[in-house]
Amino acid sequence: MTTNVLPRRRDVVLAGRITAFLGALHLVLTLAFNxxxxxxxxxxxxWFxxxxxxxxPPDVGAFWLTIGSFGLPLLLLGLLIGWLxxxxxxxxxxxxxxxxAWGTILALLFEPSPAILLWVPAVMLLVAARRQA
Known part of the structure; x- marks a missing residue:
């Protein structure tokens, strides 16, 4: 008896991996530069x-660009999407x-920013949701 270990929602898993990668990449690169x-x-x-x-001050701004940024929540969101x-x-x-929309707003307000790449997993998830409907 063989079991199917491949995910049935490969497109969703891949979208999750891309999202997690973008979050991890943001954390690693911004930390490396700061x-x-x-x-x-x-x-x-x-504090205050x-x-x-x-x-x-630069050290506070660097904190909000790295650890306090959207990188970690984006990584966690990607892992959750893949898990689903x-x-x-x-x-x-x-x-x-x-x-x-979040990626678009980020890209419009802060350049250079790869945030527009969030549309790649977003479109994958939209296609998957449409297929399921």
Whole structure:
């Protein structure tokens, strides 16, 4: 007796992997470019910046670009999407639309940004949701 270990929702699993990859890539690259600020994060300088949140010092800005950014939630969302796909569950279309809209807004407001690439898994999820409907 053989068991089918291949996911039945390969498109959803792949969309999840792409999403997780983009989140992980964001974390790794931004951390690599901002390692010089890492020691300051453990000194309490992130608490109540001198000029408030209006004028962030470089070490505080680096924190929000790396650990405090969308990278980790995006990685977790990608892992969740892949987990759902391996269980033959297609996420609802609103998740795909939100992911694509979020990527668009990020790309429009902050360049250079690869955030527009979020439309790749978003479209894959939209196609999967449409097939299931």
């Amino acid at each position: 390692l010089q600020y890492l020691p300051a994060w453990f000194t309490g300088r992130l 910046p001198a000029n408030g949140l209006n004028e962030l 796909g391996r269980r033959d569950v297609t996420p609802p279309a609103f998740l795909a639309w939100t992911l694509g």
